[in-house]
Amino acid sequence: MKTKATAVALTCVAALALSACSDDTAGQTGAGGTGAAGDPVDPTASLDGVELTFWTAQNTAHAADQVIEAFEEATGATVSTEAIPDLYEQNVPTRLASGDRPDLMFWQPSISTLPFVQPARNLLPLDDEPWVSDLGSTEQSLGVIDGTRYAAIVTSPAMLGVYYNKDVFAEAGVTEADFPRSYDELLDLGATIRDETDASAFYEVGGDQWPLQWQVQVQLTDQPDAWWDGLNRNEESWTDPAVVDAITKYDEELLGAGLAQDGYRTGTFTGQAEALWDGSSAMALNVTSFQSQLQAEHGTAEIDERIGWFPIANSEARGLYSPDQTNGVVAFATGDEERQNAARQFLAFWLGPDYADFIDDRKIPSVQPDVPSPEGMPQTAVDQVEALPDAHGVFQARAIVAPELHVALADMIYGEKSPQEVAEFVENQFDDIARAQGAEGF
Template sequence: MRRAVSVLVTACLLGLTATACSDSTAGGTDAAPQGSVDPTADLKGVKLTMWTAQNSVSQPKQAIEAFEKATGAEITTEVIPDPYESNVPTKLASGVKPDLMFWQPTGSTLPFVQPQQNLLQLDNEDWVSKLGKTEQSLGQVDGHRYAAIVTSPAVLGVYYNKDVFKKAGVTSMPKSYDEMLATAAQIKAKTGVAPFFEVGGDKWPLQWQVQAQMTDLPQSFWDDLNKNKESWTDKVVVDAITKYKTKILDGGLAQKNYKTATFVDQGKAIMDGSAAMALNVTSLQAQIQSTASTEEMDQKLGWFPIANSAAQAEYSPDQTNGVVAFKTGDTERQNAARQFLSFWLGQDYPEYIKTNKLVSVQPAVPNPAGLPQTAIAQAEALSTATGVFQVKALTAPDMHLALADMIYGKKSPQQVAQAAQDQFEQILKARGVDGF
């Protein structure tokens, strides 16, 4: 999904099972048999259901059709309405389970579907060792794998218009957040073009300018935060929010309609040069790809990684990256779901990424031809990228909603940070996590 967004605490309070949102060590350990799977074994008469979000409904189509042809199985996709991350737990709480489902494979979001109770363990599947290093780190809770990684996590960095950079005399890419702000000031002074395009209308991209500035926080901060010994109101976080407000929004480095502009507007502006830069994840690339050719993108767009004090990217998993398989109580269907994942990430994988124009998650499977240069640059940056807070925190507060309040004058930077802390505590307390 485009946004990396946490599930609201109400999903926990609904209760997926009698022990829903309890301590993560609770729950059964039964799982489908592990080990080798014949990916094309006959499954005639077996019917599976797969839940997807609105924006991921077409993504598994090639894999599903190839699997059905190879095995005789039938897989029906069912779209769960947006917001996907909160509607899925609600539907599960009603007692309905699919066989397979797209789900964000992070430690902050996997717990909301109660993996220990609800999902098949996938620790020893034949595709696990084929995944890249970053992809292997995803999809796990308490040392067990519950998600197959079928696409590369979104990469956060800066898309820029090559012509605007050329007109502004920018010859080297910024290597820190402050250098990027200096480049932005240079662009505004020399061209009059808005240096950044910000998206207040859709809200979710507002978080990225803050996230990029939080990259110097050490792992010890996140470890302490997850034990309730640190807080989202830490000075580094508040300062990052303040800098975004004062330097970019109030400082005139964003386009004039930043409060109402949309994600689609952002892609258009970067392509037509009415804005110079957009700090966003890979979904912006996908959005632009839906209306522009690879040739057009390569001609007009560049991309560079950015962190607070380094030329480093961030990675941000979303629901299109992970697929989970459910304990349904039907051994035949559970094994068929495992077989589908083995097929998808095995013999079908080269064709799957070619059809969908995706970067490969398997080092041994090369990227398909015809990817835009921005995609290749992101793939290269992934191996040294650091996780966004959705990866590092036990649950990810909806900071973008509080930032949206800030741009309309309803919250100060300190209050944005406090809102994140309040939601963080509330969700983890509802989940019964120690220390909250």
């Protein structure tokens, strides 16, 4: 029996398949282009009377406000945003299937999620846009499917690493020289915290579920490129012993060893930030959304005084990057050449003359090496920027389907699945969705 998570993903695939069959305009201007792709773009050229639509998720409804306001003032265009209800990744394909489409949209620029909107049929290719060569090396690797760029990268991908409470570390006698250089050393550090302080070593988020995946993801960083390539061709499996061992280690050597807080089964994302801040937990393994949560509640000086960050992988002190839907913006092939060119101009403006103002307004890292990140970011954010160029990709960036590992891990922490059964759940979901997408080998 398929899980709800599998059903959601399959709904996305089915909706876009329906769109391709029922929408007579689909594909008329995709991949083959408007005839204007690659032509010079003047970011501030007049666009009086041109109206563009921009779809966002509910949590990114205001993320582009600064650039939209500046673009409208510079060009005379009008850009209207519409927040699509959650679940964003399910409801967008459903809207597209009905024949509705925006000019621009936030969308995760990963090989596992970008295909949900059938880019070759529905999106404008962006390979020759003036901003592409300005992106950093990691950002240039995102937004590309089958050798064609379909997404502009406007924000830095989330970084996965360990946030820690400096006071708890000091109480346990932990200095920077003691920072772990492998996952096993991270668990050893957790045991030290458990034994030397009243704090839990980690705060785990069983209630909100999605952060459960990160402890396992970190352990998969030694899997070679050939393994991921084989997985995407159905020649390798999520039931590989390395995956099962990673799940087992999380279950037995972290949760089973008392390294998480007592209420880890019902822990929440906001509770994790509160526990790290007040020192009832020493560490939180999470992505940059945790950084945003801290910055929403505390100033830079406060964060710098109390919270630190370090990267970690399975066998080295190296971070992981995780694309999300705030990182990428795609432009749709609507069949209206004026609007398509205006959408390209909007992206050129965003990643051109406005980019420094945009990142300064949001106090976020720059995706362009030649544009400095804003002053005043917490040191935790600065450390993540420095770790990005050498970071591993999480499986959302490496696998053609992003299975919902966290759903099965949530079952595991309640004793409803064994580590082997978690791996089998992930493998079955991965195969189902890859097959529905028509992936080669499935």
